[in-house]
Amino acid sequence: MKNPKEFNIDKFYEKYRSGPKIFKKRDALEPSFIPDELPHRDAQIQKVAELTACTLLGDTPPSLLCYGPTGTGKTATIRYVSQKLEQQCTEDKPWWIYINCSVVSTPYRILAHIYNRISGSEKIPPTGLPKDIIFKKLLGILDQKVQSICFLVLDEIDMLTEKKKGTEILYDLTRLNENLDYCKTSVIGISNKLKFKDYLDPRVLSSLGQEHIVYPSYNADELRDILNERAKIAFHEGVIKDDVIPLCAALAAKEHGDARKALQLLRKAGELAARAQNKSVTHKHIDDAQNDLEEDHIVEYIKGLPLQAQVVLTAIFLISKFSPDHIITSGDIYGIYSELTQKIPGVRRLTERRISDYINELDLAGIILTNLKSMGHYGRTKFIKLDIDLELLENIFMEIDKFQNVLNYKPVLLQLDKVKIKNNIFKKLI
DNA sequence: TATCCACAGGAAATCAGGGTGT
DNA sequence: ACACCCTGATTTCCTGTGGATA
Incomplete structure (x- = not known):
């Protein structure tokens, strides 16, 4: 607001209220909204319905995997069918427990999450207990409180396979039924990655991969x-x-x-x-x-990046700002990152190995572009380029207090003859 | 054609910080 | 107080590698 005096907040509200109305029900555009109709997902709905219908007769449905890129209606169809199924059930309604594996990402927390959902009150502490104790407690409560089918919907299940511990929990979950007397569970996995199956343990695959549904892009x-x-x-x-x-x-x-x-x-x-x-x-x-x-x-x-990653990005930023035609390598970044750790209070200097991972993360997020190249006797390294607007980045950093005093810092490394000469050779070689 | 640079990136170990029950 | 649990971040140790140069 350039001139605050011109802005009258009461008048603004008044005008706003009497002005044109756009939204009738904005929620309908939220990802969590489940409409009455899901267009172009009939085949998938039908298959989920067929596979879960046996619940109505008290049988245990098979486990199920849903594949498809993000935003193709995987979660929506599951929620849709679960609502319909619930309406059909007269007694012993099935339980549906949704777990987003990118949020609830560890074995312990998945078990604790399921337990807490069912118990409603008696909470399992967020950490502290051995996993097998939780597992036994979970079995107990499943048999005691859930006398019917319990669907475990694991959204973004592919996140679990990135860590080897993740597959363990999948194995545990798929064999819950062997230890249950009254309750039966059924796992529904939802994955964005089509090749997710490749990473699975064969034991898990044999039970989890019985049925699968593919969701093509719209x-x-x-x-x-x-x-x-x-x-x-x-x-x-x-x-x-x-x-x-x-x-x-x-x-x-x-x-x-x-x-x-x-x-x-x-x-x-x-x-x-x-x-x-x-x-x-x-x-x-x-x-x-x-x-x-x-x-x-x-x-x-x-803004949500860990401080260390922000420092790495600052290093890239400074090179792009002061030497726009400099060809950035991982080594340059680490050098300037090291300089910055001296200048920014409270930042410990991490090892090169760790920084290499941060560079990869920035690449994955589309903030930078990397290109692995071999320059013969000049070694094999990544060439890195900023892939977002420099000014935008500067504006973002300006809002972060810790970086105020380094945004105009000219890295020493960029002025070293050694570095300059080598960079000129790179330019010729490319 | 062997060499060797400057890293890439996998695997396992370690650490700190949150907790537990006894 | 003590032994132990789980997690996430990081370190340590390591092997691998493409291609210009000697």
Whole structure:
């Protein structure tokens, strides 16, 4: 606000209230919203329904794996079927326990999470007890309180296989039934990675991989149907201009057909329109929304990074800022990172090995680009380039107190003749 | 053609910090 | 107080490697 005196907050609210209304029910665009219809997922719904129907007769359904990229309706179909199934059950309703393995990521916590969900009150402490004790406690409570089927829905199950301990817990979960008398469990795994199965222990695969359902990405037409459906619920009539939804669908289809992203885009566009007090959501709002979302994502990610990773990124930033044509290698980054640890209070200097992992993480997140190259006698290293806007990055760092005094620090390493000469050789070699 | 640079990145060990029951 | 548990971050130790140069 350049001139605060011009802003009258009471008038603003008044105007806001009497202004155009965009949203009727914004929640309908949230990922957690389960609509009455799930377009283009009939085949998957049918299969889940068929496999779980035996619950109605008191039988134990087989374990099940759902594969598909993000935003293809995996979790939604499971929740959808679970609601319908619940309506059909007259007595002994099945339990559904959802676990997001990227949040609840360790064996201990998964067992504790299930236990706490069922018990409702008696909590298992977040740490401290041996795992096998928890396992026995869990068996006890399952038999005691859950006299029917208990579905364990493991969302993002692929996160577990990244650590070897993860597969252990999957094995434990799949053989829960062997130790249960009254209750029966059924594991439903949801994975984003198609090759997730390859990492599984054969013992786990034999029980977990009995049935699987594949979720293909949505194409632009399908996304349009989904968006239309939701837009009807979420927005007031006539708010959405005709070309908006096809555009939104086309953009999301280009990005791997992710419905979650498409909905997010539509919601953001709606928010922008509402904030600007426009009567409708137009083409332009979608464009703006897309830029905003990308930037929001980057800002949020960088601010949420551990301090050490931020320092690594600062090193890359400083090189890009002061020597834009310098070809950055892992070694350069570590050198400047080391300088920075001296300048920023409270930052311990970590080993090269660890920094190498942080560089990989930044690469994975799309903040930087890396390229492994071999330069013969000059060794084999990664060439690194910043992949986001330099100014944006500077603005983000300016909001972090600890970095204030290093944003204009010119790294010593960049001025060393040794480094300069070598970099010139690199430039010729490329 | 052997050599050797400057790392990459896997595996296991270690540490600190949160906890437990006895 | 003590022995022990689980987790996440990091260190230690290690083997592997592509290709310009001697």
